[in-house]
Amino acid sequence: MKYIAKRLLALAGILLASSFAVFGGLYLAPGSPEQFLVQGRTVSAEVLASIREQYNLDDPFLTRYVSWVGNALQGNFGQSLANRQEVADLLANRLPTTLWLTGLAAVLIIVLGVGLGTVAGLRPGALDNIILFASNLGFAVPTFFAGLLLMSLFSVQLGWFPVFGSGSGEGIASRLTHLTLPALALALPSIAVVARITRTAVREERQSEHAQTARSRGVPERVLIPRHVIRNALLPVTTVSGVHIAGLLAGAFVVESVFTLDGIGALLVTSIQQKDFAVVQAVALIMVVAFGVINLLVDLLYAVIDPRVRVGGAS
Incomplete structure (x- = not known):
């Protein structure tokens, strides 16, 4: 406590x-x-x-x-100078799209970033080289360019996903279908970074002294890997993942512009151009609160992963 x-x-x-x-x-x-x-x-x-x-x-x-x-x-952010609407009403209409987008991107960062990094750390060789090359490529490609490529390939040519829109009011399945490509474009650089950090952390923990000691005592790899290697590797991975997930809101405006999504990122850009102070202040405050809450959750997750963090932080 x-x-x-x-x-x-x-x-x-x-x-x-x-x-x-x-x-x-x-x-x-x-x-x-x-x-x-x-x-x-x-x-x-x-x-x-x-x-x-x-x-x-x-x-x-x-x-x-x-x-x-x-x-x-109290949820009252004043009135927009541009259209005389309540800022809270503008946010209520646009915030769900951004939350769906960033939430799906966060899931992709955790699943693909941590998953691919763990596989690369445990399986050196050709698979490791492929994942390392893909992570370098994902980090180098700008978000807006990745969005255009994904849209051109999977929407225009293959027709697997819609080109525009957020699927609001059409159910969860429609939301996921409309936001999969935008979320992937938004998460791609973060997936690459998290994968590389995870790969390095897993390799270091696999060759660490405590892992070697556990092997010498006869602990099988199927027990050693999840309990000693992956768990200890999660501390740096959690830090990097938390920072990148917290920054998704700030980077969402690029993806929302490419895919024509009605989120708060696009609203922020328009409001800055119009000097709409009340809207800009409200969106900026939401981003600050989201960043602070996610960092708090990361700190609490530290305490779950490593009890020494909890004891040290309370002393």
Whole structure:
């Protein structure tokens, strides 16, 4: 419980500092909300004053920040400057697509990255060389180019997957069919990195002193590999996987643009171009919270894999 409490307090501090940076950093950018609203037209000082009063832009900075945080905790992110809709409603319509996309990409990273890396670490030879070459290729190909290649091959030429859309409102099977290629394009560089890290960790643990000692005592390989090799190799693999999974939200906008998906990544790009402060702040805050929560889960997973982490973190 002490270990969990310390991690929760650290997460709360990180989220507080990050929310302050998200709220304040946007106001350092050129332009202002009222300039976007008037669209370059010449308006009177009374109109500008009315706009600033409507959006509380004349309040002190800290007052606006505290009000924004309090409203955000209640799910109220304000109103979009571009279309006058509630930001919460915009997010509610677009967030499921991004969550499906990143969730499926995370599964691919864990299954393919860890799986291929484990096979390469345990089976040196031709199979290892093939996996190593594929991981180098996957890491070198940019995400948008991988998306175009996957779309051209599996959608246009073979017709196995839809070209556009997220399959929303058509059931889970339709969602998976529409988002398989985007998720693979999004996860491909991370799969390559995780596979290489897993391969190296498994090889090191397989030749480690404790593994050699277990072999000398007659422990069979079918017991040695899962209990001593793979489990000990999971610590660095968990770290790398957690970082890459946490960063999926930030990289989703590229894939959403290529595959024309209505997610929050595409919404973020549009909102930045339009100086829609309320939407940008809300999406950025969601990304920060997601990153912090995933890192917390990684820390807790450390404690499950290696109890020494839990004891050391609580002392």
